[in-house]
Amino acid sequence: MKQGGSDAAKRAAGESAAEAVEDGMVVGLGTGSTTAHAIRAIGRRVDAGLDIVGVPTSFQSRELAREVGIPLTELDDASVDLAIDGADEVAGADLIKGGGAAHAREKIVDASADRFLVVADPTKTAETLSHPVPVEVLPAARTTVAASVRQTGGEPTLRQAERKDGPVVTDNGNLVLDCDFGDIDDPAALGQTLASLPGVVEHGLFVGLADEVHVGSEDGVTVREL
């Protein structure tokens, strides 16, 4: 499921987005290998005196933020000024997320932010979204949601864990169906359809949410404002 951009490209994107963080901000900390570079860069800036608090989007981002010394808070106590997060595919301001099964909490944090910066490498960019859409479902709903996805023209696959027998279990205790719809001509309509299915907790289509996309490469970073 994970795609293979180079670590140097991911690092360039993450460090570029981390420069947008300013003193006094509440910063949404996304999940994944690209955002991890941003979190480490923010940690270095905190070490040098930057005064911010982070809102993690997953167990992974919480642990990394703690490791690099970023003070943390929750959405109950703060509103997010700037969120930085990765993506599995980017087409304009539309994204597919959830390759790390963190998209439910990510969407809450990213959508609530005043500004949402996406960090990606060139393997993630596309004209039209076509990556399988991760759909987090209550365990009891996996069969009924899978049937509805098939009726909608998609092919669902229950995500399996790599170093454990059985399925991936999300930070929220749910399962993930990776749903292949081929080219997604109308991400907003598909997102509404998926969200309406009983038992769906959240899907990985982030439609129109991105404000800026930082695409890193070995040669530098391209910043697209949307």
Ligand SMILES: O=C[C@H](O)[C@H](O)[C@H](O)COP(=O)(O)O
């Ligand atoms: O659930 C995980 C997230 O949506 C990630 O931000 C996304 O999968 C991109 O991760 P990476 O930067 O590791 O490719």
